[in-house]
Amino acid sequence: MIEESSLIDFGAEKKFYAKExxxxxxxxxALFYFQIASGEVKMNNxxxxxxxxxxxxxxxxxxxxxxxxxxxxVYPANAMATQRSYIWRLPKSAFYNLLRQxxxxxxKVSQAIAKRLHYKALMAAELAQQSPxxxxxxxxxxxxxxxxxxxxxxxxxxDLTRQNIADLTGLRVETVIRTLKELEQKNxxxxxxxxxxx
Amino acid sequence: MIEESSLIDFGAEKKFYAKExxxxxxxxxALFYFQIASGEVKMNNxxxxxxxxxxxxxxxxxxxxxxxxxxxxVYPANAMATQRSYIWRLPKSAFYNLLRQxxxxxxKVSQAIAKRLHYKALMAAELAQQSPxxxxxxxxxxxxxxxxxxxxxxxxxxDLTRQNIADLTGLRVETVIRTLKELEQKNxxxxxxxxxxx
DNA sequence: AAACACTTATGATTACAGTCATAAATTAGT
DNA sequence: ACTAATTTATGACTGTAATCATAAGTGTTT
Numbered sequence: 001m002i003e004e005s006s007l008i009d010f011g012a013e014k015k016f017y018a019k020e021x022x023x024x025x026x027x028x029x030a031l032f033y034f035q036i037a038s039g040e041v042k043m044n045n046x047x048x049x050x051x052x053x054x055x056x057x058x059x060x061x062x063x064x065x066x067x068x069x070x071x072x073x074v075y076p077a078n079a080m081a082t083q084r085s086y087i088w089r090l091p092k093s094a095f096y097n098l099l100r101q102x103x104x105x106x107x108k109v110s111q112a113i114a115k116r117l118h119y120k121a122l123m124a125a126e127l128a129q130q131s132p133x134x135x136x137x138x139x140x141x142x143x144x145x146x147x148x149x150x151x152x153x154x155x156x157x158x159d160l161t162r163q164n165i166a167d168l169t170g171l172r173v174e175t176v177i178r179t180l181k182e183l184e185q186k187n188x189x190x191x192x193x194x195x196x197x198x
Numbered sequence: 199m200i201e202e203s204s205l206i207d208f209g210a211e212k213k214f215y216a217k218e219x220x221x222x223x224x225x226x227x228a229l230f231y232f233q234i235a236s237g238e239v240k241m242n243n244x245x246x247x248x249x250x251x252x253x254x255x256x257x258x259x260x261x262x263x264x265x266x267x268x269x270x271x272v273y274p275a276n277a278m279a280t281q282r283s284y285i286w287r288l289p290k291s292a293f294y295n296l297l298r299q300x301x302x303x304x305x306k307v308s309q310a311i312a313k314r315l316h317y318k319a320l321m322a323a324e325l326a327q328q329s330p331x332x333x334x335x336x337x338x339x340x341x342x343x344x345x346x347x348x349x350x351x352x353x354x355x356x357d358l359t360r361q362n363i364a365d366l367t368g369l370r371v372e373t374v375i376r377t378l379k380e381l382e383q384k385n386x387x388x389x390x391x392x393x394x395x396x
Numbered sequence: 397a398a399a400c401a402c403t404t405a406t407g408a409t410t411a412c413a414g415t416c417a418t419a420a421a422t423t424a425g426t
Numbered sequence: 427a428c429t430a431a432t433t434t435a436t437g438a439c440t441g442t443a444a445t446c447a448t449a450a451g452t453g454t455t456t
Contacts, residue, residue, distance in 0.1 A: 045323040053326045055319055067312035067319075070305070076319040099305070106304055107268070107297070113311050114265035120318035121253055121265075121274040125243040127325040128251045128368025130414085132443075161403065170326025175443055177405060194404065194452085328444085330413075359433065373413055375435065392422085392434065 001061045001112065002035060002098070002105055004088070010098045012090035017081035023065075025078045030068035033095040036060045039085020043077045044167070054167040056116070057082070066113055069095060119146070127170060132179040135169040137188060140198040154190045154197040199259045199310065200233060200296070200303055202286070208296045210288035215279035221263075223276050228266035231293040234258045237283020241275045242365070252365040254314070255280070264311055267293060317344070325368060330377040333367040335386060338396040352388045352395040 014037055017023060023034060026045065036058060043055040043064065055077045058064050068075055069092055081087075090098070099106040119142060126138040144156035160168070166176045180196060183189045190197040212235055215221060221232060224243065234256060241253040241262065253275045256262050266273055267290055279285075288296070297304040317340060324336040342354035358366070364374045378394060381387045388395040 047323070047327045048332075049327075051327065053323045055322065067316045070309045070312035071316065073313065073316045076316050077323070100301060103298060103301065103304070106301070106308070110304070110308050110311065111268045113308065113315055114268035115271065117311060117315045117318060118265045118269065118271045118274050120315060120322060124253065124318060124322055124325060125245070125251045125275070127322060129245045129247075129249065130368075130443090134246075162405095163403075170328075172444060173404085174406085174445085177403095178443090181405095328413090360435095361433075370414060371434085372415085372436085375433095376413090379435095 001063055001108060002033075002088075002090075004037075006098060006102060006105060007035065007088050007090055010090060010094045012088045012094070014086050015089050017085045017087060019081060019083050021081050023079040023081065023087065024075055026076065027074045029074055030065060031092055033063065033069060033088075033090040033092070034065050034079070035063040035088040035090075037086040037088055039087070040082045041079055041085060041087070042082050043079050045077045052167045053170060054164065056119075057164075057168075063109070063112055066109060132169070132171050132175055133183060133188075135171060136165060136176065136179055136183065137198075139165060139168050140189070140196070144198050156198045158196050158198065160196075199261055199306060200231075200286075200288075202235075204296060204300060204303060205233065205286050205288055208288060208292045210286045210292070212284050213287050215283045215285055217279060217281055219279050221277040221279065221285065222273055224274065225272045227272055228263060229290055230263075231261065231267060231286075231288040231290070232263050232277070233261040233286040233288075235284040235286055237285070238280045239277055239283060239285070240280050241277050243275045250365045251368060252362065254317075255362075255366075261307070261310055264307060330367070330369050330373055331381060331386075333369065334363060334374065334377055334381065335396075337363060337366050338387070338394070342396050354396045356394050356396065358394075 012033075017039070023041065024030075038060050040057065040059045041064060042057045045053045045055065047053060056064075065075060065079055067073060099109065122142070123138065126135050139160075140156070140158060143158060143160075144150050148156055150156045158165075162176045162180070163173050165171070165180075166173045169176070171179075180189060180191065184191050188198075210231075215237070221239065222228075236258050238255065238257045239262060240255045243251045243253065245251060254262075263273060263277055265271060297307065320340065321336065324333050337358075338354070338356060341356060341358075342348050346354055348354045356363075360374045360378070361371050363369070364371045367374070369377075378387060378389065382389050386396075
């Protein structure tokens with residue numbers, strides 16, 4: 001996450017995206033550094049059968065889509081605003097200038113990518129194994145501890161829908177609904193009028 | 199990947215690891231930057247049921263295990279030498295000095311992490327969906343195109359065993375064996391005396 | 397207030413990867 | 427050269443998540 005003052009100094013513009021509007025699409029090369037000023041962004045893929053896979057959901061002040069700025073690769077997923085959002089957009093060349101002139105900022109960017117990679121590695125291990133219970137708990141725990149920094153039991157109320165959880169874990173809605181009920185039986189989550197607490 | 203001259207300048211040592219020797223273990227904090235001089239390293243997790251999941255397999259001159267050097271996180275997986283290997287080991291503080299004094303090297307490191315994240319995102323989308331065929335082809339194509347830069351049809355002969363593929367994709371050996379045969383029927387791979395070509 | 401869309405829910409059935417058992421072929425170790 | 431270990435292979439059976447069908451509850455829009 002880069003300071004707004006730096007973003008402004010190097011010529012970033014704050015651009016508005018309507019709900020459901022694409023910020024970039026899979027397989028495109030990167031032209032900008034993006035950082036959320038307000039709103040929410042999801043990165044996703046669509047499988048051959050049309051099923052959605054959500055890579056991640058980001059909110060302010062997080063950046064996203066950096067990898068193709070560094071390496072000669074294309075976006076591995078789409079990015080779409082899930083709500084009306086304002087997003088800082090800094091052209092690639094200006095981004096490079098910024099990194100060169102502000103080594104500490106470069107470190108922060110590296111840090112952000114490192115965290116993302118860490119999350120992906122954790123999730124990959126969970127996705128590879130079969131158990132729906134573990135997949136779902138991993139996502140909830142990640143959001144609880146790593147993103148929201150909550151430690152009290154059942155202190156985290158998720159705003160993900162069952163369908164969201166399904167799309168994040170690669171499961172089906174029905175399976176998520178059923179597994180959440182089993183997890184409630186096992187006292188791993190609480191469900192209070194349809195809201196999931198972890 | 200950092201130049202050996204830089205590594206030496208900043209006090210790295212080239213350490214020997216025997217086959218099967220651990221370089222670091224899951225949940226440990228990072229103390230060193232690692233870069234393979236020779237040999238091969240795999241990063242893996244063990245599931246609750248003892249099943250192995252291979253996060254990645256690296257060979258010279260690649261670096262690995264950088265994320266916890268940048269962010270306040272622990273290793274998400276174990277790293278183990280799969281063969282007798284020599285590995286450059288640079289203490290964290292020296293690594294930071296190097297990044298500060300050689301911005302171009304910092305960029306290269308960012309690039310390496312970016313590529314890894316890209317691969318993880320691609321694989322996550324495949325792992326989340328069910329089809330064994332796609333999981334296997336994704337791994338093979340990644341190794342063919344991204345790692346070995348081969349473009350000719352069936353020009354890539356993998357040295358992964360069926361078990362390796364199973365551990366990389368989260369499938370079972372039997373499923374990999376059967377799926378590979380189906381893929382051969384569909385002319386997606388060739389199998390010439392047990393070796394898989396893609 | 398009505399209409400519509402979305403989310404949660406449940407039951408029945410199916411498909412398919414996992415599991416288990418066993419063995420042949422190949423490679424590595426002494 | 428012989429033994430042991432690993433890798434590849436196949437068949438039979440099982441378990442479980444996906445699929446399909448249907449509906450109730452909740453929220454949003456006009």
